Amino acid sequence: MSDIQIKEPLIRVVKRDQASMRQKIAARGAAILLALVLDALFIFFVTGLNPFSVYGVMFQGTFGTKVRFSWAVRDLVSLLCVGIALAPAFKMKFWNVGAEGQVLMGGLMTALIMVYWGDRLPAPALFAVMLLTSVAAGAVWGLVPAFFKARWKTNETLFTLMMNYVATSFVACAVNIMRGQASSLGKLNMGSHAGWFPTVFGQRYNINIIVVLILTFAMYFYLKYTKHGYEISVVGESENTARYAGINVAKVIMRTMAISGAVSGLCGFLIVCGRDQTISTTTAGGNGFTAIIVAWLAKFNTFYMALISFLLVFLQKGAAEIASAYSLNDYAASIITGIILFCILGSEFFINYRVIFRRERRAK
Amino acid sequence: MKADGKSVVIITHKLHEVLAISDRVSILRKGEYVGSVKTAEADESLLTEMMVGKKVALNIERPEPVNPVKRLEVRNISVVSEEGVSILSDISFDVYGGEILGIAGVSGNGQKELLEAIAGLQPVAAGGSIKYYNEPGGSEPPMEVVGKNPRIIRNAGIHMSFVPEDRLGMGLVGSMGMTGNMMLKSYDRGRGFLTDRKKPQDLAESIMKELGVVTPGVNTPVSRLSGGNVQKVLVGREISESPIVLMTAYAVRGLDINTSYTIYDLLNRQKKKGVAVIYVGEDLDVLLELCDRILVLCGGRVSGILDGRKAAKEEVGLFMSGGRRIE
Numbered sequence: 001m002s003d004i005q006i007k008e009p010l011i012r013v014v015k016r017d018q019a020s021m022r023q024k025i026a027a028r029g030a031a032i033l034l035a036l037v038l039d040a041l042f043i044f045f046v047t048g049l050n051p052f053s054v055y056g057v058m059f060q061g062t063f064g065t066k067v068r069f070s071w072a073v074r075d076l077v078s079l080l081c082v083g084i085a086l087a088p089a090f091k092m093k094f095w096n097v098g099a100e101g102q103v104l105m106g107g108l109m110t111a112l113i114m115v116y117w118g119d120r121l122p123a124p125a126l127f128a129v130m131l132l133t134s135v136a137a138g139a140v141w142g143l144v145p146a147f148f149k150a151r152w153k154t155n156e157t158l159f160t161l162m163m164n165y166v167a168t169s170f171v172a173c174a175v176n177i178m179r180g181q182a183s184s185l186g187k188l189n190m191g192s193h194a195g196w197f198p199t200v201f202g203q204r205y206n207i208n209i210i211v212v213l214i215l216t217f218a219m220y221f222y223l224k225y226t227k228h229g230y231e232i233s234v235v236g237e238s239e240n241t242a243r244y245a246g247i248n249v250a251k252v253i254m255r256t257m258a259i260s261g262a263v264s265g266l267c268g269f270l271i272v273c274g275r276d277q278t279i280s281t282t283t284a285g286g287n288g289f290t291a292i293i294v295a296w297l298a299k300f301n302t303f304y305m306a307l308i309s310f311l312l313v314f315l316q317k318g319a320a321e322i323a324s325a326y327s328l329n330d331y332a333a334s335i336i337t338g339i340i341l342f343c344i345l346g347s348e349f350f351i352n353y354r355v356i357f358r359r360e361r362r363a364k
Numbered sequence: 365m366k367a368d369g370k371s372v373v374i375i376t377h378k379l380h381e382v383l384a385i386s387d388r389v390s391i392l393r394k395g396e397y398v399g400s401v402k403t404a405e406a407d408e409s410l411l412t413e414m415m416v417g418k419k420v421a422l423n424i425e426r427p428e429p430v431n432p433v434k435r436l437e438v439r440n441i442s443v444v445s446e447e448g449v450s451i452l453s454d455i456s457f458d459v460y461g462g463e464i465l466g467i468a469g470v471s472g473n474g475q476k477e478l479l480e481a482i483a484g485l486q487p488v489a490a491g492g493s494i495k496y497y498n499e500p501g502g503s504e505p506p507m508e509v510v511g512k513n514p515r516i517i518r519n520a521g522i523h524m525s526f527v528p529e530d531r532l533g534m535g536l537v538g539s540m541g542m543t544g545n546m547m548l549k550s551y552d553r554g555r556g557f558l559t560d561r562k563k564p565q566d567l568a569e570s571i572m573k574e575l576g577v578v579t580p581g582v583n584t585p586v587s588r589l590s591g592g593n594v595q596k597v598l599v600g601r602e603i604s605e606s607p608i609v610l611m612t613a614y615a616v617r618g619l620d621i622n623t624s625y626t627i628y629d630l631l632n633r634q635k636k637k638g639v640a641v642i643y644v645g646e647d648l649d650v651l652l653e654l655c656d657r658i659l660v661l662c663g664g665r666v667s668g669i670l671d672g673r674k675a676a677k678e679e680v681g682l683f684m685s686g687g688r689r690i691e
Contacts, residue, residue: 246515
């Protein structure tokens with residue numbers, strides 16, 4: 001049989017059974033190294049700067065000072081919180097692209113109550129009401145598309161996306177009413193600080209960090225160990241299997257989206273009370289969409305989500321720092337961070353697939 | 365094409381096709397070449413032995429039903445699809461414990477919907493009833509199945525198992541391991557918010573051992589297993605529920621001959637335990653060898669119920685294509 005000519009392609013791609021931990025780390029390490037080399041070439045030939053000092057500056061963006069680091073963590077938890085909110089919906093293969101609107105609705109309820117009831121309610125009651133209404137608003141915003149999907153099989157992607165625009169308009173309208181004659185809304189309750197989170201360990205937003213940390217563990221646990229989590233996995237895999245098992249698919253879809261929306265609403269509450277103390281149409285800041293990437297890359301594991309959120313925030317801060325330190329064009333800085341992100345995402349391919357070259361086989 | 369001097373290679377696991385059409389047969393087993401024989405010198409048992417690696421008895425056992433008692437009474441079942449097309453009309457039959465009732469029919473004549481209706485997955489038109497006898501002849505009245513969903517059926521104490529046609533799309537969760545799949549029908553048992561993974565894991569391990577499921581581990585996603593192993597996981601789980609009525613749809617479709625015989629054997633063992641087994645199949649030879657009675661469906665109606673020991677293949681074929689006789 002050996003004299004038979006077999007034409008073998010130069011490169012073949014084979015799906016891996018399962019990459020070992022070492023292979024995964026090696027692939028990602030190689031990706032980062034490759035990214036740094038490519039970036040160095042870009043920096044050197046296009047901008048004429050010293051790549052090493054640029055990397056140093058980029059690193060400074062997050063780790064430069066204690067305050068910068070805490071800002072990075074603050075932004076990280078804002079993103080992570082939305083990622084956690086999306087995890088159950090995406091695990092159920094319900095493409096919730098409406099987190100942006102769910103966050104805004106939560107933030108809006110918080111802001112309204114802060115402004116109109118801020119001086120009427122004692123602090124604990126005020127926080128309780130803000131928390132409950134924002135969670136409820138987010139849940140309703142998630143529940144509406146879920147209801148239509150469960151009942152009439154409408155497309156949830158379009159529906160949740162549209163709900164974002166409705167929420168944005170609500171916020172714009174409310175902001176106009178609240179600001180009155182002023183040119184902009186500014187911080188709410190500037191005088192009394194009613195409804196602002198108290199300062200813990202030096203920063204108001206430390207409460208956000210603590211809450212999101214708890215949520216990270218809670219959501220992981222919910223998805224992995226509870227009966228609800230099991231139902232979500234089954235519905236996500238196949239609705240027929242779910243029906244076969246006697247799971248009420250419509251109920252699971254609505255319940256899960258209510259939870260997803262509620263956590264997004266909670267995120268809006270945290271942002272308004274702990275970070276911004278105000279509301280605007282950009283309160284969610286695109287996190288509702290970035291979090292989709294976070295949730296997908298982490299395969300709905302909330303701890304990986306924390307890592308990926310950190311990476312994204314680190315890159316974003318680094319890009320801003322490079323742009324201001326070298327008075328570079330914003331786009332140049334974005335290219336540098338974009339190359340890093342591209343290489344890391346690309347390494348996923350090599351983790352899932354094996355590339356076999358022709359020569360390798362012949363030697364065997 | 366053969367007469368034209370062309371080379372023709374056919375790949376199949378249907379032995380009688382090979383024997384009927386080919387001149388030489390080469391056999392592969394687990395990716396390795398086992399050997400070639402001239403078809404004229406080969407017979408089914410030789411080929412099977414080469415495929416499996418050991419001698420396999422190729423006759424399906426058919427013990428006499430012992431003490432048949434009525435377990436399921438299906439009356440006037442009609443099913444209309446979502447598009448308004450009538451799929452089943454006016455189906456009535458009984459199923460007894462200790463027998464295998466075969467259901468024959470050209471694919472798509474309502475077999476799937478019939479089993480799904482009994483399992484509570486298809487809405488049944490008004491006027492139909494499916495009665496389940498938990499304690500035949502006893503004081504306990506029969507239970508109505510129509511109008512209940514699978515979970516309510518389960519919780520009502522109706523011991524029905526169902527091996528659906530679409531194994532990974534309905535019977536199992538492809539991305540989960542054996543353990544996760546064992547939980548599918550029992551995850552909601554027990555109080556509290558949390559799932560119990562210990563018992564399903566023990567069950568997964570015992571099924572893996574007893575049925576010889578080839579898998580790297582009980583947590584390897586079942587979609588990565590071969591078709592035969594997937595079916596062993598599914599049948600193993602359904603049997604482990606100790607059913608009183610066991611329904612199977614195309615239980616051996618796409619399986620190699622060794623696994624097929626394992627499945628026949630499992631069904632016979634259930635039958636001997638007194639389980640009422642419903643076997644929807646497409647291979648008439650197997651139906652005639654395995655089943656005590658054969659119900660033939662044609663165009664959504666029962667065109668005949670035949671005695672599996674006496675019926676001839678041609679007779680079944682005639683009923684499948686529309687002939688009618690009611691015993």
